[in-house]
Amino acid sequence: MATHKLFNLATGLLIFIAFLSIPFTLKGQQNPGCPADESHRKLLEDPKMRQRFMQDMQKIKEHKLLQQPSATRTDSVRIVPVVVHVLHDNGKGAISKAQIENGLINANKNLRRLNADTTATRAIFKPYAADLKFEFRLANIDPDGNCTDGIVYINTPLTYYASDTCKSVSWWPTDKYFNFWTVNSIDPSPWNLGGTIGGYEQFPWTYGINQTYGAVVRHDLWGKIGTASSSSTDRTVTHEIGHCFGLWHMWQDQSLGGAGDGCTFIVGNDCTDNNDMICDTPPMLAPAYGCTYSLNSCGNDTVGPSPFTNDMPDQIENYMSYHSCQNMFTKGQKDFIDAVFATYPELQNLISPGNLIATGTNDGYTPPLCPPLADFDSNKKMDCKGVSISFSDFSKAGVADSWQWYFPGGNPSSSTAKNPVILYNNTGSFDVTLIAKNAAGTDTSFKKNYINISENTAQFSNSEYLEGFENLSDFNNNWMVVPSNGTGKWERKEGVSYSGNACIMVNNYTGLWYNETVEIISPSYDLSAIESPELTFKVAYAKYDDKTSETLKIYVSLDCGATWTMRYSKPQNLLSSVPDQTTPFIPNSINQWKQERLTPSPTQAASKNVRFKIELAAGKGNNLYIDDLNIVSKFVGIKEAGILNGTVKIHPNPAKQEANLSFATTQVVSDVNIAMYDLYGRRTSEILNGVDLLAGEHHYKIMLPVNIPGVYFVRMSSGTLNWTKKLVVY
Incomplete structure (x- = not known):
């Protein structure tokens, strides 16, 4: 595998080098090394892999010596059948056919040296610039012989943090089709690099032309239209094709697995043994960026069978560099690619006349109308x-x-x-x-x-709302679990809770792909009757380790879910209620929970129809639990602090047939009303009605509904004292 990144100094993000450019540097800022070099170095630490690689390199050199130099050959254009697997998230990243075709048209121009900026090639390098004579065409016949446009759309969470696993959801035989995969983001961890990776590819050797052969590219870096319209270059696919066809970087000492520097010939004594094994690409000391034409990092350009008689500047125009002024391949690179194709039968079959007929990409083929x-x-x-x-x-x-x-x-x-x-x-x-x-x-x-x-009116119209997720039927009827495009979802969990016997949770330990988003939507509430409403909830959550990267967000809707406004967002480090845990997290005490709160905007607080959407964007974390989601006045508990002596208690809870209510007051409380309500705000029983309470202890028996289990609320209201307690009836 080869992956290439640079540091985008304008944004501070790590960006894929093959297709982005930086025309400047900041003082003291260093660009990270290329992951392709690191990956290759690690690969060659395995003696068997190193032996296989060196054997393949020897075969390529032998084919190169046998073939006639490209300058004297009259070879024809080779057609490469293509399939593009578009991996998207419910439409995000589902780029159009027009954008896919635009990306291939641009790549074909670059490969054939028909790009508009060939005039920017410096005169000293123009004699060596080459038409690679390859043309990529979308397949018109699929592996089963059916009509196709060469594009496969797959809705999958593997479009995020993509690795070779994403290729398993859709691939066509790699000896018959060149496979591209477009994705939303790419996993940087195989190369121990952070930041944002734009693409990676697989060389033809070592692992062979197998099911993972091809290139993965972020959709917003494919072509120059659609989602890539703001991209600074259209050279992404070109660079990836170069690697897939066997080209190295000019500083990449492949025989040493990336060891040494680009100016020192260690294995052999000339340009055919070192770096990219190509002599008309002057060696470079190390990766460089921008577009500095005076750059000349090595002085051994004439060593060996080099076509150069003088010391040359670095060939920053080359597509296999990291510079912003790429515009050429060389004749030597064409010779090397031709030798690679001669070495691998799968690549020979890929461009064979018989395969072009089988894939509907041969000249003169008129594709039929597909269903x-x-x-x-x-x-x-x-x-x-x-x-x-x-x-x-x-x-x-x-x-x-x-x-x-x-x-x-x-x-x-x-x-x-x-x-x-x-x-x-x-x-x-x-x-x-x-x-x-x-x-x-x-x-x-x-x-x-x-x-x-x-409905245009809220489902619940109470002076406050307490949700403990105790009743399965109420949860199924009132809460909407939004399907994800993966395997994860919010679910009600019994036996785990802050209070009562249930909560909601996400199995984030094994149930979610990286960056998979799971959502759950509340019933609708009338907040206008609550003085300064506030949503509070208990959360229990553990990160997996310091690589965890995920966020809990809550959105608010005032139009039945047609539009949403984010009102709460917390990343993993601020959300954790316990230390990191590498085994599945299950809270076993109330000390492992913490309280979170969301304050609606003034407009939201005055609305008579409000919904909340809870969203978790997963990122290799651990399980997350939510309980006791309450909407109450943020002044509750402030006014009562000097009136209540201790806390209000209902016991037993859960209860059946009857329960006991106990509380104490420090002063006289006038015109007290205590009643019990169901989830819909309907009064089910009355305990006190307009009674004046003296200072002291108060005890009452609550007769419960018979054979009507569920969640109820015992509510006290008066001019000076108001409280609500949840009671579960079974």
């Missing part, structure tokens, strides 16, 4: 009843020319428009179906419970 792959999206998936939702056809592969939609619960309930607008007047969760057609075939996309419509 569409039905897919769709909408401008929102949640809203209040009485609103219209816009749907958009995003079918891929063959272009659809007719559409049949079904919208149970919507008005109209069906449509043949490409992008219909549907009115939802009823509450509930509703499926959506799209049947996309063209002359070649039909495909159906069905999404269950895709649209969720709520």
